[in-house]
Amino acid sequence: xxxxxxxxxxxxxxxxxxxxxxxxxxxxxxxxxxxxxxxxxxxxxxxxxxxxxxxxxxxxxxxxxxxxxxxxxxxxxxxxxxxxxxxxxxxxxxxxxxxxxxxxxxxxxxxxxxxxxxxxxxxxxxxxx
Amino acid sequence: xxxxxxxxxxxxxxxxxxxxxxxxxxxxxxxxxxxxxxxxxxxxxxxxxxxxxxxxxxxxxxxxxxxxxxxxxxxxxxxxxxxxxxxxxxxxxxxxxxxxxxxxxxxxxxxxxxxxxxxxxxxxxxxxxxxxxxxxxxxxxxxxxxxxxxxxxxxxxxxxxxxxxxxxxxxxxxxxxxxxxxxxxxxxxxxxxxxxxxx
Numbered sequence: 403x404x405x406x407x408x409x410x411x412x413x414x415x416x417x418x419x420x421x422x423x424x425x426x427x428x429x430x431x432x433x434x435x436x437x438x439x440x441x442x443x444x445x446x447x448x449x450x451x452x453x454x455x456x457x458x459x460x461x462x463x464x465x466x467x468x469x470x471x472x473x474x475x476x477x478x479x480x481x482x483x484x485x486x487x488x489x490x491x492x493x494x495x496x497x498x499x500x501x502x503x504x505x506x507x508x509x510x511x512x513x514x515x516x517x518x519x520x521x522x523x524x525x526x527x528x529x530x531x
Numbered sequence: 532x533x534x535x536x537x538x539x540x541x542x543x544x545x546x547x548x549x550x551x552x553x554x555x556x557x558x559x560x561x562x563x564x565x566x567x568x569x570x571x572x573x574x575x576x577x578x579x580x581x582x583x584x585x586x587x588x589x590x591x592x593x594x595x596x597x598x599x600x601x602x603x604x605x606x607x608x609x610x611x612x613x614x615x616x617x618x619x620x621x622x623x624x625x626x627x628x629x630x631x632x633x634x635x636x637x638x639x640x641x642x643x644x645x646x647x648x649x650x651x652x653x654x655x656x657x658x659x660x661x662x663x664x665x666x667x668x669x670x671x672x673x674x675x676x677x678x679x680x681x682x683x684x685x686x687x688x689x690x691x692x693x694x695x696x697x698x699x700x701x702x703x704x705x706x707x708x709x710x711x712x713x714x715x716x717x718x719x720x721x722x723x724x725x726x727x728x729x730x
Binding site: 481 | 564566570573599602603606607608610611612614615647648695696697
């Protein structure tokens with residue numbers, strides 16, 4: 403069975419790539435993983451197109467969990483999911499969790515073969531409320 | 532709507548955003564991250580570049596294409612928010628809309644923008660302009676009156692405290708500045724109103 407994919411979306415490509423490095427080192431390579439960061443024009447920000455590309459790259463039939471940093475990353479990720487459309491959009495969830503801890507915990511859960519629902523729940527446990 | 536008319540609306544929208552890009556950026560620098568003017572200009576110039584191709588489509592499809600282009604090119608949180616506005620208008624607008632059709636579609640589009648931004652009226656956002664514009668439209672106001680209502684609504688965001696977006700991090704310090712998204716929304720409304728009135 404395939405593992406849930408993890409996508410990391412930060413305003414900063416450095417943060418996104420560094421978070422992905424931590425996931426790789428702590429969890430290994432069996433989890434599909436992709437990251438994106440920056441506005442596509444050399445500045446800080448997030449790009450819907452880049453997020454859609456990262457989702458494609460980390461795609462798994464088990465689903466994809468997205469970890470984001472600040473507000474615009476969440477809005478853009480939700481937009482990307484909507485533009486990808488059904489039926490795949492049902493298998494993609496934007497997590498409410500801190501980006502670094504969330505990515506590592508979600509990937510750890512995924513590496514054990516957990517479902518998308520379980521992966522997302524593990525990430526959400528990191529957030530108060 | 533004739534293709535030439537839609538092209539003219541796009542040109543008017545892109546012109547006003549380009550002319551006010553520095554002002555929008557200055558507003559955003561005060562309480563946001565300072566990229567709103569540049570982002571909006573990039574997006575609307577990308578729309579302008581394909582205006583003729585968009586205008587050749589039926590109106591609902593043309594609006595959806597504009598929205599998709601904005602999502603892909605504006606960046607920041609404004610891309611999905613303004614993109615959603617146009618995409619939702621396209622989804623709910625009949626091919627040959629009258630005022631009632633436009634009013635109903637705008638109501639749906641405002642709901643879609645609110646859902647996208649997880650926001651509501653009164654939180655110092657573009658919704659604070661869209662809602663009065665909808666009301667003016669529903670009340671049968673003229674294009675000129677609607678543009679005025681939009682300007683007034685943007686001004687009315689000055690004393691508001693931001694509850695959404697980057698500006699909300701500033702809390703009380705967001706008070707005293709106009710919301711950049713509200714201002715750009717009012718600019719777009721005025722551009723469209725004047726283009727239609729000049730018909």
